[in-house]
Amino acid sequence: MPVGEGMLTRRSVMGMIAIVPLALTGRAQAMPCGDPATLSAAQKSMRKSLGFKSPAPDPAKHCATCAFFTGKGVDCGPCALLSGGIVPANGVCDSWAKKG
Numbered sequence: 001m002p003v004g005e006g007m008l009t010r011r012s013v014m015g016m017i018a019i020v021p022l023a024l025t026g027r028a029q030a031m032p033c034g035d036p037a038t039l040s041a042a043q044k045s046m047r048k049s050l051g052f053k054s055p056a057p058d059p060a061k062h063c064a065t066c067a068f069f070t071g072k073g074v075d076c077g078p079c080a081l082l083s084g085g086i087v088p089a090n091g092v093c094d095s096w097a098k099k100g
């Protein structure tokens with residue numbers, strides 16, 4: 001049976017199956033920084049107790065320049081003070097310490 005335009009081939013279906021998990025993974029990683037409403041109650045409480053703000057009012061003091069931020073060249077990354085919780089690079093809290 002000839003394969004015409006608009007028909008799905010086994011190869012095209014396999015390609016789609018390979019792409020879907022990558023798209024979902026990217027979405028899952030983007031969620032903690034993109035939507036604070038998705039944080040757990042413990043994460044919200046910790047951020048509140050540390051006076052976390054996003055974006056930071058002082059452009060020189062933000063998570064990306066903090067010693068506790070372990071993300072590398074990304075918009076979001078783990079904060080060691082928040083037990084590895086993900087924070088946006090442009091946020092800041094009262095415990096900001098200059099990266100050495």
Ligand code: SF4
Nearest residue numbers: 063066068069079093
């Ligand atoms: S300690 Fe505060 S300023 Fe530093 S990375 Fe964590 S949340 Fe950001």
